Amino acid sequence: GNNEEASTSSGSSGEGAEKKELTVQFVPSQNADTLEAKAKPLEKLLSDELDRAVKVSVSTDYNTIVEAMASKKVDVGFLPPTAYVLAKDQGAADVILQAQRYGVNDKDGSPTDELVDSYKSMFIVKKDSGIDSLEDLKGKKIGYQNVTSSAGYVWPAASLMDVGLDPLKDVQPVTLKGHDQAVISLLNGDIDAAVTFQDARTIVQKDYEDVFDQTKVIHYTEPIPNDTVAVQSDMDEDLRKEIQEAFINIGKDEEGKKIIRDIYTHEGYVKSDDSKFEIVREYGEKVKTE
Amino acid sequence: MNNILLQSPKRTGKKIRNGAILAIVIAIYIWAFAGMPALEFKDTSKEIVSAIFSGLLHPDWDYVYYPDGEDLLRGLLDTLAIALLGTVIAGLLCVPFSFWAAKNIVKNKGISGAGKFVLSFIRVFPDIIMALLFIKAVGPGSFSGVLALGIGSIGMLGKLFSEDIESIDLGATEALVATGANPIKAIWFAVLPQVLPSYLSFLLYRFEINVRAATILGVIGAGGIGTPLIFALSVRDWERVGIILLGIIIMVAIIDFCSGKIRARLT
Amino acid sequence: MIEFKNVSKVYPNGTKGLNNINLTMQKGEFIVVVGLSGAGKSTLLRSVNRLHEVSGGEIIVNGKSITKAKGRNLYEIRRDIGMIFQNFNLVKRSSVLRNVLSGRVGYHSTLRMMLGMFPQHDKELALKALDRVNILEKAYSRADELSGGQQQRVSIARALAQEAKIILADEPVASLDPLTTKQVMDDLKRINEELGITTVVNLHFIDLARQYATRIIGLRAGEVVFDGSVDEATDEKFAEIYGRPIQDEELMGVAK
Amino acid sequence: MIEFKNVSKVYPNGTKGLNNINLTMQKGEFIVVVGLSGAGKSTLLRSVNRLHEVSGGEIIVNGKSITKAKGRNLYEIRRDIGMIFQNFNLVKRSSVLRNVLSGRVGYHSTLRMMLGMFPQHDKELALKALDRVNILEKAYSRADELSGGQQQRVSIARALAQEAKIILADEPVASLDPLTTKQVMDDLKRINEELGITTVVNLHFIDLARQYATRIIGLRAGEVVFDGSVDEATDEKFAEIYGRPIQDEELMGVAK
Amino acid sequence: MKTVQVKQNKTVHYNKMSSKKVKHILTFILLLLFIYLSGKQVEFSLSSLATGLPNMGDLIVQMVPPNWAYFSNITAPILDTLRMAVLGTTFGALLAIPIALLSARNIFQTKLITIPARFVLNLIRTIPDLLLAAIFVAIFGIGPIPGVFALTGFSLGIIAKLIYESIESIDKGPLEAMTAVGANKVKWIMFGVIPQVLPQYISFVLYTFEVNVRAAAVLGLVGAGGIGLFYEQTLGFFEYDKTSSLIVYTLIVVLIIDYISTKTREKLV
Numbered sequence A: 001g002n003n004e005e006a007s008t009s010s011g012s013s014g015e016g017a018e019k020k021e022l023t024v025q026f027v028p029s030q031n032a033d034t035l036e037a038k039a040k041p042l043e044k045l046l047s048d049e050l051d052r053a054v055k056v057s058v059s060t061d062y063n064t065i066v067e068a069m070a071s072k073k074v075d076v077g078f079l080p081p082t083a084y085v086l087a088k089d090q091g092a093a094d095v096i097l098q099a100q101r102y103g104v105n106d107k108d109g110s111p112t113d114e115l116v117d118s119y120k121s122m123f124i125v126k127k128d129s130g131i132d133s134l135e136d137l138k139g140k141k142i143g144y145q146n147v148t149s150s151a152g153y154v155w156p157a158a159s160l161m162d163v164g165l166d167p168l169k170d171v172q173p174v175t176l177k178g179h180d181q182a183v184i185s186l187l188n189g190d191i192d193a194a195v196t197f198q199d200a201r202t203i204v205q206k207d208y209e210d211v212f213d214q215t216k217v218i219h220y221t222e223p224i225p226n227d228t229v230a231v232q233s234d235m236d237e238d239l240r241k242e243i244q245e246a247f248i249n250i251g252k253d254e255e256g257k258k259i260i261r262d263i264y265t266h267e268g269y270v271k272s273d274d275s276k277f278e279i280v281r282e283y284g285e286k287v288k289t290e
Numbered sequence B: 001m002n003n004i005l006l007q008s009p010k011r012t013g014k015k016i017r018n019g020a021i022l023a024i025v026i027a028i029y030i031w032a033f034a035g036m037p038a039l040e041f042k043d044t045s046k047e048i049v050s051a052i053f054s055g056l057l058h059p060d061w062d063y064v065y066y067p068d069g070e071d072l073l074r075g076l077l078d079t080l081a082i083a084l085l086g087t088v089i090a091g092l093l094c095v096p097f098s099f100w101a102a103k104n105i106v107k108n109k110g111i112s113g114a115g116k117f118v119l120s121f122i123r124v125f126p127d128i129i130m131a132l133l134f135i136k137a138v139g140p141g142s143f144s145g146v147l148a149l150g151i152g153s154i155g156m157l158g159k160l161f162s163e164d165i166e167s168i169d170l171g172a173t174e175a176l177v178a179t180g181a182n183p184i185k186a187i188w189f190a191v192l193p194q195v196l197p198s199y200l201s202f203l204l205y206r207f208e209i210n211v212r213a214a215t216i217l218g219v220i221g222a223g224g225i226g227t228p229l230i231f232a233l234s235v236r237d238w239e240r241v242g243i244i245l246l247g248i249i250i251m252v253a254i255i256d257f258c259s260g261k262i263r264a265r266l267t
Numbered sequence C, D: 001m002i003e004f005k006n007v008s009k010v011y012p013n014g015t016k017g018l019n020n021i022n023l024t025m026q027k028g029e030f031i032v033v034v035g036l037s038g039a040g041k042s043t044l045l046r047s048v049n050r051l052h053e054v055s056g057g058e059i060i061v062n063g064k065s066i067t068k069a070k071g072r073n074l075y076e077i078r079r080d081i082g083m084i085f086q087n088f089n090l091v092k093r094s095s096v097l098r099n100v101l102s103g104r105v106g107y108h109s110t111l112r113m114m115l116g117m118f119p120q121h122d123k124e125l126a127l128k129a130l131d132r133v134n135i136l137e138k139a140y141s142r143a144d145e146l147s148g149g150q151q152q153r154v155s156i157a158r159a160l161a162q163e164a165k166i167i168l169a170d171e172p173v174a175s176l177d178p179l180t181t182k183q184v185m186d187d188l189k190r191i192n193e194e195l196g197i198t199t200v201v202n203l204h205f206i207d208l209a210r211q212y213a214t215r216i217i218g219l220r221a222g223e224v225v226f227d228g229s230v231d232e233a234t235d236e237k238f239a240e241i242y243g244r245p246i247q248d249e250e251l252m253g254v255a256k
Numbered sequence E: 001m002k003t004v005q006v007k008q009n010k011t012v013h014y015n016k017m018s019s020k021k022v023k024h025i026l027t028f029i030l031l032l033l034f035i036y037l038s039g040k041q042v043e044f045s046l047s048s049l050a051t052g053l054p055n056m057g058d059l060i061v062q063m064v065p066p067n068w069a070y071f072s073n074i075t076a077p078i079l080d081t082l083r084m085a086v087l088g089t090t091f092g093a094l095l096a097i098p099i100a101l102l103s104a105r106n107i108f109q110t111k112l113i114t115i116p117a118r119f120v121l122n123l124i125r126t127i128p129d130l131l132l133a134a135i136f137v138a139i140f141g142i143g144p145i146p147g148v149f150a151l152t153g154f155s156l157g158i159i160a161k162l163i164y165e166s167i168e169s170i171d172k173g174p175l176e177a178m179t180a181v182g183a184n185k186v187k188w189i190m191f192g193v194i195p196q197v198l199p200q201y202i203s204f205v206l207y208t209f210e211v212n213v214r215a216a217a218v219l220g221l222v223g224a225g226g227i228g229l230f231y232e233q234t235l236g237f238f239e240y241d242k243t244s245s246l247i248v249y250t251l252i253v254v255l256i257i258d259y260i261s262t263k264t265r266e267k268l269v
C-alpha cells in the first residue's frame, strides 16, 4: 500500500507493483569541494541497473528528505550520518550502504589513494596565532557550523570535551553557515579557530591562494562515518537487496564510477548497517546541549 | 490680523504626544545602532571580492545549454513554470481573503480584523516550513515548490490587495447599491473594475518575486534554477553563479518589460 | 409616493444632517430642493434610498418602509429608485454601455450578473436610454474618455435603463455649460412628464428651480424652511432660504 | 500684458484645441472667456503659463516669450502668473496654510524649500491671503476637511500669496452655491481692481460674465468668435457663441 | 429614422467590439496554454495532492502545542533580528526615494532617465539575497553588519518598486498647480509629490520592515545571528514544537508591527 503512494507517476515501465517508479533524493555531504546539482546521470545509471523508472532529485536540506521518507514520498535517500541517525530514530529510514571516498592528505588537503568510508574534521587556526593545542582555545572565539553538523559541531565538540572544555561555555561559540565561510572568517580574524571538514581550505583556495600558508591544523577529530544510502523503513527485503547491488555495481563500473565521482565525489559504495552509527548516537548524546 | 495665528495652534497635549513619539523613535535607533559592531573592512575583502567579481564577469557560458539537460535554460524554464503556477494559485486564492480583510467591504471590524490576522499568519509562516509541509504531501520536486509558493504568496498578495480595495472610490459602489444591487453584484460591477489594474500589477510583481524565490526553494530541492545556484554558491564556483545570475537578470528584465506593457494597457 | 415621517439624521461626528423632517412627495411631482451648501440637501436625497441610514423616523416609498426593509426587499425598493449623482459615480474604467447596464442588475440573479449575461432586452433598453440622452455613439467608449456633460448623461441613462419609478438627482447640472444644463434639465422634465416618474432634484440655481419645478422645497440647517409651489417661491422666500442668517465668515471681503 | 501671436494647439490625438489665436490682453483687464464645452477655453488658459505646450505661434507674457523660455526664466515667468483651477488642485492631505505657502516656493532657494523653511514674511502673506478670502480660521485644517467653496477659496489664496501680476481662473465657480459664487467672483473682481491684476476667467454663466467682465472673449472650436466689451456682448452674440451650429447629437431629445 | 440609426450604430460597434474581444480571448487562451504547459513541466497533479494532504497532518500535529518554554531562548535573537531589520529597512527606505523618483514616468518624462533608473532597480532586485550576503560578509566579516547591508539592498528593491508605481498614479492636479506657481523640479516634488505619496511610502516601509523581520533566514545565512539560525537548528533536530514557537513569536512581533503600522497610517491618511 505504501509503495503505491511513494510512486508519484508511473513511467514507461509502470506495470506491476514491483516496477513502480523509485524516487531517490540526494543531499550532498558537507565535505565536498565540487558539487553539481545534477540528477539525470544517476537516474540513468540506476534505472539501467534496476530496470525500472527512477526519479532522482537533489536538495541541500536533509530535514526535507527525512520528512519525505517518513511520509513515503522518497524511497531512497543519500543522508549524512547525523541526519541518518535522526531519521532512523524516527523510524523513517534504514541504512543499506555507505559511500566510499579517498582519504585526505593531512598536509595539503590532496586526496590519498586509499578508499575509506569515513572522514575527519579538524580545528584550524592562524599560523601566527600562538594557539597550538585544544587547551589553548579556552576563552577563544570558535567558529562552528549548525549544532546538527557532524564535522562542523558534534565531533569537534566531543574533542573539546575530551580535553575538559565545555564547547559552548568555555569558548566563545560563533555559528557560521558553510565550511568555506568558517575558513574565511578565520582568515579575516573574526574568529580565532574554525572547525571544518578535512580539508575545507581547498574550496577557499580558489579565491584566496595562500590559505594553506596562513593557517595550520591543531587537531583532527575521530573518524566520522561517510554519507549513507538509506531506504524508507517499509521497503521490502528484495528491493533493498536489489538497490544495494545496483549501487555497488555502479561503483565498480568504470563509466558509473566516473559519474558518481564527478557529480557526488563518491568513489563507490559498501554495505553498511545501523550498528556502524552507534558512534554517531554516542557523540550526539555526549554533546547534547539540553 | 492676529499674530497668534502665526504659531501653529496644535494643542500642548498633541505636542507632548508628538515629542514622545519622536523620543521613542530616537531611542529605537540608538538601541539599534548600539547593537552594531564598528564598521571595518576585513583583510580578506579585497581578494575575495575580486574573486567573486571576476567570476561574475566571466560567466560559465558552457552551462547555458547541455544537450542532455540540467542546464541553465532548462533550469530557468522550470523556475518560470513554478513561478507562473504559484502565482496563478495565489492570485485565485488571495481574492476571497482580500475582500474578507478589507474593512470597507466587510463593515464589521472584528470580521475584517480576523481576515487580516489570517493573512498575517500566512505571511509569518516561513517558506521553508511551507515547502516542508508540501514535500510531505507530494514528495520533493517542482510540484511541492509550486504549492509552497502558491500558498505562501497569499499572505502578501492578500495584504496589498485588501489595502487597495480599502482605498477605492466608493461612489460607483454607491451608485450600484442605489440601483438595488446586492453586495456581490455591487462588488462585481463597481469594485472589481476599479481594482483590477492594481490587482494585476500586484500579481505581476509577485510573479517576479516568485521567480527569484527559486533561490530559497532550491535549498530544499523544490526545483528550478535555485538548486544549482545554491550548489554553486556553496562551493564558491563564481563563474557558475555568474551565468545563473545573468540568466535570472535577463528573465526578470523580460518579465518586467512585459508586465510594464501589460500594466500600461490596463490603466 | 415618498413619505418622510419625523426623519432625523445625526452624523457620527455629531453634525445634524436632518432635523425632524415631515414631507410627502406625490407621484409625478417634479420637486427641486434648494438650500445653502451644507443645508442637508444631499442627506435628504440619500436617505430616500437609504444610502445613508437615518437616525430617527421612517421613510415610506410607494407604501413600503425602506427604513425597515432588509435584504431582498430593500434591493427591490431600491431598484425602483434611480439616482443621478453630482459626480456621476460611473465606473471610469468600464464602457459606457456596461455602466448603463449596471442599472439593470437588480432585475437578475447574482450568478447571471457575475457571468455578465444581460438579456438582449436589457441591451436594447440600455441603448435606447443612451439614444434618448443623445450619446448612443459613445456606447462602447470607456466612461473616462467622456467630457463631464457626457458623463452626466450616461448617469441619467443608467437611471432610465433602470426603469425606476422615482428619480433622485443630486446637483445633476453642476459644472455643465448652459446648453448642456438645459438639455439635462429638459430631459429630466420630459421623463417626468412622459413617464410620470416622480423626480426630486437638488439644485443651486434659483432660475432653474423656478423654470422646471412643480414644487420647491427649501432646506436650512437640516430643516424644511420652505415648501410650496413655484409661484409661492418669491424672491423674498429665496432670500430667506439662502440669505439672512449668513455667518460673517461666509462672506468675502466686499460684503463687509 | 499677454499677447497671443498666431497660437495653435493640436493635441496628440489630432484634436485641434486652438486654431490660430491672436489676442492682446492688457494689464488690469478683467476678461471672461466663454464658450461651449470643448471650445478650447481651458486650452487657452493653460497655454498662457505653458501647462500645455502650444504647437505653433508664440505667447508673450509681460514682454517675455513664455513659449521660448527655459529653466529659471520659465519658472520666473510662471511665478508671476497665479492660477485657480476648477477642481482646486490642492494637496488634500496638507494643511491649508501649507497649500497657500506652496504658492511662494518660486521666491526661494531650492535647499530652503526642501527644508520647508518659509520666512516669517511669507507666513504673514499667506495668512493675509487667507484672511482676505475669509477662511483664516481654517489655516491649520487639512485641505480635505473643507467644503468645496472653502477649498476654492484656498486656491484663490494661493494665487494671492503668490503675489502674481496675472491671475488665470478656470471655471472657478462651478459647483459652488450662488452665495459662494458671488463671494468668489466679487473677490476676484476686487483683487483685479485694487491691485490692478490682469484677470482671465473661464465661465459658463452668461449673467456672471456680463456682471463682472470688462471684456468678453467668445471661443468656438478653438477660434475666437467674439471679442469685445460687455455692452457689445448682446444676447444675439451669445447665441452665436453658444448656439447656432450645435451638432445634432449635442441636443437632447426635446430639442428635436 | 431613429431606429435605423440605432441599428447602424449597433452593427458598427458590435464589429469594433468583436475584434477587441477576439484579442482578449486569444490572450486568455494563450495564458491557459502557458499554465497548462507549466503544469506539465512541474507534474501538477491534484490527485497526488489530495492523497498526500493527510501527511501534512503528521507534521502539524508535531507542531502543536508550541514549546512555550523555548520563548525565553529566542528573545535575544528576535531582538537581534529586529535591530537589523530596523537599520536595514531605514537605509533601504532612504535610498529608495531617489531611485523611485527617477523611475517614475510622471516625474521625469524623458525615457533617458527612467529607463536606466529602472534598469538599476531591476539589477538590485535580481541579485539573490545569498549572493548579496556572501559579498558583504567578505567585505565586513561576520556579524550583524553584512546582515544590515543585505537587508538594505533587499528593502531598497521592494520599496523603490512599489513606491514608483504609486507615484505614477498620484493626482495630477497639485502637480499642475506647482508647475503653474513656477516651482522647479525639486520644489515641485517637495510640495506636489511627497505629500501625496507619503502615506503609501510609510505603509510600504512598514510592510518591508515586517518582511525583513521574517527574512531572518537571510540573516542567519550570513552568520549574523537572528532567528534564521534557530529555524535551521530546530528543524535539524526535528523539534517542531520549537519551530512553532518561533513562528508564534514572530507572529506576535509582526502583529505588533502591523498594529502600529495601521495606526500610523490612519493618522497620516
Ligand SMILES: Nc1ncnc2c1ncn2[C@@H]1O[C@H](COP(=O)(O)OP(=O)(O)OP(=O)(O)O)[C@@H](O)[C@H]1O
Pocket: C011, C012, C013, C015, C016, C017, C035, C036, C037, C038, C039, C040, C041, C042, C043, C044, D147, D177
Ligand atoms: N459623512 C459625514 N460626516 C459628518 N458630517 C457630514 C457628513 N456628510 C455631510 N455632513 C454634514 O452634514 C451637513 C449636511 O450635509 P449635506 O451634504 O446634506 O449638505 P448639502 O445641502 O448637500 O450641501 P452641498 O450643497 O454643499 O452639497 C453638513 O453640515 C455636512 O458638513
Ligand SMILES: Nc1ncnc2c1ncn2[C@@H]1O[C@H](COP(=O)(O)OP(=O)(O)OP(=O)(O)O)[C@@H](O)[C@H]1O
Pocket: C147, C148, C177, D011, D012, D013, D015, D016, D017, D035, D036, D037, D038, D039, D040, D041, D042, D043, D044
Ligand atoms: N489631453 C487632451 N487630449 C486630447 N484632446 C484634448 C485634451 N484636452 C482637451 N482636448 C480636446 O480639446 C478641445 C478643447 O478642450 P478644452 O478643455 O480646452 O475645452 P473647454 O472649452 O475648456 O471645455 P469645458 O467647458 O468642458 O472645460 C476639446 O475638443 C477636447 O476634447
Ligand SMILES: [Mg+2]
Pocket: C041, C042, C043, C170
Ligand atoms: Mg450635496
Ligand SMILES: [Mg+2]
Pocket: D041, D042, D043, D170
Ligand atoms: Mg475646461
